[in-house]
Every structure is written in structure tokens, then in C-alpha cells.
Amino acid sequence: MNQSAPLDANPLELIACHECDTLHRIPELAPGRSAHCSCCGALLLHNPKGGLDRPIALNIAALLLLVLANAFPFMTLQISGREQTTTIIGASQALYEAGMAPLAVVVIITTLIGPALVVISSLYVLLGVRFRLPLPMLRSMLSWISHLQPWGMLDVFMLGVLVSFVKLAGMADMVMGPALYAFAALIVISAAAMSALEPHLLWQRLGLPGGQPHAR
Amino acid sequence: MRARDLGLASCHTCSLLVRMPASGHVHCPRCGSPVHLRKPNSIGTTWALLIAAMIMYLPANLLPVMATTYLGNTQADTIMSGVIYLLHHDWPLAVIVFVASVLVPLLKILALLYLLISVQRRSPLRKAQRTRLYRVTELVGRWSMVDVFVVALMAALVQVGALATIEPGGGALAFATVVILTMLAAMSFDARLIWDEYGEHYGTAQQAR
Numbered sequence: 001m002n003q004s005a006p007l008d009a010n011p012l013e014l015i016a017c018h019e020c021d022t023l024h025r026i027p028e029l030a031p032g033r034s035a036h037c038s039c040c041g042a043l044l045l046h047n048p049k050g051g052l053d054r055p056i057a058l059n060i061a062a063l064l065l066l067v068l069a070n071a072f073p074f075m076t077l078q079i080s081g082r083e084q085t086t087t088i089i090g091a092s093q094a095l096y097e098a099g100m101a102p103l104a105v106v107v108i109i110t111t112l113i114g115p116a117l118v119v120i121s122s123l124y125v126l127l128g129v130r131f132r133l134p135l136p137m138l139r140s141m142l143s144w145i146s147h148l149q150p151w152g153m154l155d156v157f158m159l160g161v162l163v164s165f166v167k168l169a170g171m172a173d174m175v176m177g178p179a180l181y182a183f184a185a186l187i188v189i190s191a192a193a194m195s196a197l198e199p200h201l202l203w204q205r206l207g208l209p210g211g212q213p214h215a216r
Numbered sequence: 217m218r219a220r221d222l223g224l225a226s227c228h229t230c231s232l233l234v235r236m237p238a239s240g241h242v243h244c245p246r247c248g249s250p251v252h253l254r255k256p257n258s259i260g261t262t263w264a265l266l267i268a269a270m271i272m273y274l275p276a277n278l279l280p281v282m283a284t285t286y287l288g289n290t291q292a293d294t295i296m297s298g299v300i301y302l303l304h305h306d307w308p309l310a311v312i313v314f315v316a317s318v319l320v321p322l323l324k325i326l327a328l329l330y331l332l333i334s335v336q337r338r339s340p341l342r343k344a345q346r347t348r349l350y351r352v353t354e355l356v357g358r359w360s361m362v363d364v365f366v367v368a369l370m371a372a373l374v375q376v377g378a379l380a381t382i383e384p385g386g387g388a389l390a391f392a393t394v395v396i397l398t399m400l401a402a403m404s405f406d407a408r409l410i411w412d413e414y415g416e417h418y419g420t421a422q423q424a425r
């Protein structure tokens with residue numbers, strides 16, 4: 001592997017905007033403050049309140065809600081005395097059984113696997129950094145988080161639930177299952193967990209491999 | 217001052233600034249990802265994904281996304297007929313679904329076309345606005361997936377034997393493909409190209425000064 005040396009000057013105070021490449025020297029941000037690009041307005045860095053403990057707590061809560069949302073019935077349809085119940089996985093399963101395996105894969109990745117991987121890898125990295133544990137794959141896990149995030153679509157799925165509810169209400173009686181409440185809470189908690197975690201600050205804490213801790 | 221002018225590249229994964237060697241190939245010392253001055257072949261990749269998305273846009277809107285069989289009658293629904301059905305039952309929701317699944321994909325394709333063409337023509341105009349347009353484009357695309365979830369949920373719920381069944385249709389698969397392709401197209405577009413001076417496109421070597 002061909003590795004280059006980082007900057008001689010303290011490179012950790014310098015950030016180039018990902019959208020316009022303007023260099024910025026960013027002072028240490030107070031908790032809850034963010035820095036935006038002076039040229040194009042893109043978000044450069046955010047220092048969430050609550051340090052590492054808040055995202056750890058939020059991700060543990062998200063993990064529990066994720067289990068609950070998948071363990072119980074999501075919605076029940078009643079039509080002429082007959083009932084049909086589904087879970088989150090059931091939505092993907094129905095597509096698979098109808099012969100649409102690729103679409104089933106898309107749905108299960110966006111509603112379950114993607115969000116679950118984000119929560120689990122966030123927890124793994126946060127605990128590793130918080131308690132200075134020499135966990136394997138810590139850096140790869142942290143790299144995945146930002147690449148996985150766009151593919152988690154819990155909020156979009158919730159809108160889909162709402163639309164199917166209205167559409168089916170004309171044809172049958174709809175009953176909300178307990179998993180739906182867990183799912184609604186999961187959306188709020190996982191959004192809070194994501195905004196409480198700034199990967200850039202975690203990278204700074206991790207520093208360069210071979211133990212060159214950054215000044216902070 | 218821009219990073220490129222100092223021969224620095226920002227790691228796309230961890231944002232570490234890395235000095236680019238003459239070879240142009242380097243891995244980030246902090247996270248191990250390959251580092252490039254600009255996303256490699258950004259314009260070509262974005263064009264390819266965008267053209268594929270535009271082709272898939274037709275079957276996505278013309279083919280039925282699902283077929284409903286209710287009391288012996290079968291009715292096929294496209295994205296648009298689903299919106300019209302919703303309009304009669306809950307118009308605010310119909311507007312949201314119309315925006316998410318009809319307007320957003322169309323506007324996203326048009327926005328990426330405009331961004332690509334303006335970068336290739338080296339337009340010096342409205343750089344900040346175009347960057348903002350890119351940011352919004354990247355953000356809203358995922359909401360178009362809503363109709364795919366609706367089809368999946370309805371197909372899972374409406375399986376009550378001879379009374380009523382809902383089968384997913386080919387349009388749903390085409391539609392999901394459009395959403396994924398436009399998301400990938402937005403990800404492969406490098407907004408920094410909007411700001412690059414002429415002669416610096418496609419991540420080729422910098423001009424001699």
C-alpha cells in the first residue's frame with residue numbers, strides 16, 4: 001500500500017469542504033455548534049452535545065426498538081372475518097414469494113439490514129473509542145457507517161405504512177400492531193442517534209494507526 | 217484557498233487532508249480508503265447511471281406496480297393511477313406521494329442533467345446555487361422509494377384467498393431501479409467540479425502554471 005505522509009502543519013485543524021474544496025481552519029467547536037463552509041454553505045463539522053455517552057445511549061435504545069419493531073405484528077388487515085398480519089420482514093417476504101427476489105432484497109436492506117448495520121457498527125465504534133478498547137476492524141466499521149446511512153430508509157417506510165393504511169382502509173379494517181409504535185419511536189431515536197454522532201470527531205480521537213494520538 | 221491548489225486531497229471517508237504524490241494513487245493513512253483529488257471518472261460514471269435511470273423511468277411509470285384482485289375483478293395500478301386513487305380518499309397524502317414518487321425522480325434527473333452539462337461546459341455561473349441544488353438532490357432522492365414500500369406492504373397484507381389478493385408488478389422493480397440509479401448517480405457526481413477552473417476536469421493532472 002502506497003501511503004503518503006499527512007501535512008506537516010497540524011492537519012487536524014484543517015478541513016477541505018467536500019462540496020467546493022475550500023480549505024478551512026476550524027477551531028475547537030463548543031458542544032452543539034457546527035461549522036459551515038464560508039464559500040458554499042455546506043456543513044463542515046458538527047460537535048454534538050453529550051459527547052460519546054449520548055450517542056451510545058441512543059444507539060442502545062435504537063437497537064432495542066429495532067428488535068421490538070421486528071418481533072411483533074406490524075399491521076393487521078381484517079376483511080369479512082378473515083385476518084392477515086404482517087411484520088417488517090413480511091413485506092420483503094411477500095415480494096420474494098411473488099417472484100421478485102431483487103425487490104425483496106432492496107426492501108429488506110433499506111428497512112432492516114441497513115439500519116441494523118448502522119446501529120450496530122455505531123455502537124461498536126463508540127464503545128471502542130469511549131473505553132479505549134483495542135477492537136478489531138474499528139476503522140473499517142467507522143468507514144462503513146457513512147456509506148451505509150443513505151440506504152437506511154426507516155422514515156420513508158413509515159410514509160409507505162401511512163399510504164397503505166389509507167389505501168386499504170377503503171377495502172378492509174386496519175388494525176395497528178404493537179410493532180408500529182416501536183417503529184415510530186425507532187425513527188425518532190435513530191435520527192437522534194445519527195445526529196449525535198459526528199464521524200469526523202471519532203476519526204480525530206482514533207488518530208493515525210500505530211498510536212499517534214491527536215492533540216485533543 | 218482551495219485544497220487542490222496546495223496539492224492536498226481530502227479523504228472522502230474520514231476527511232483527512234492528504235498530500236497527493238505525483239502518481240496520484242494514495243491510500244489514506246488514517247482510514248485506509250483510496251484518496252483522490254476528485255472522485256475518479258465522476259462525469260462519465262454519473263452520465264452512465266443517469267442515462268440508465270432515464271431509460272428505466274419509462275417502464276417505471278408505464279408498467280403496473282401492482283395488480284389488485286378484489287371479489288374476482290383484477291385491476292392493474294401504475295404509479296400515477298395510485299396517486300389518483302389516493303386523491304379521492306386523502307388529498308394531502310396524495311400530494312405528498314405525487315411529489316415523492318413522480319416529481320422528485322423527474323426533477324432529480326433534470327437537476328443532475330443540468331449539473332453535468334454546466335460542469336462540462338465549464339460554466340462560471342451560479343456556483344453556490346448549483347452546489348446547493350446538488351445538496352438538495354442528494355438529500356431528497358430516497359423519498360421516492362415510498363411507492364415500493366407501499367406495494368410490498370399491500371402485497372404482504374392483502375393475501376386473503378379468493379376474496380382479495382395483491383400481486384406486485386414489474387413497474388415496482390423498474391421504479392426501485394430508477395431510485396437506486398439516481399441515488400448512485402448523485403453519489404458519483406463530484407460537486408467540487410462545479411468550482412474547478414477550466415483544464416482541471418475529470419481529475420486529470422493539474423495544468424502547468
Ligand SMILES: [Zn+2]
Nearest residue numbers: 017020037040
Ligand atoms: Zn464549500
Ligand SMILES: [Zn+2]
Nearest residue numbers: 227230244247
Ligand atoms: Zn481517510
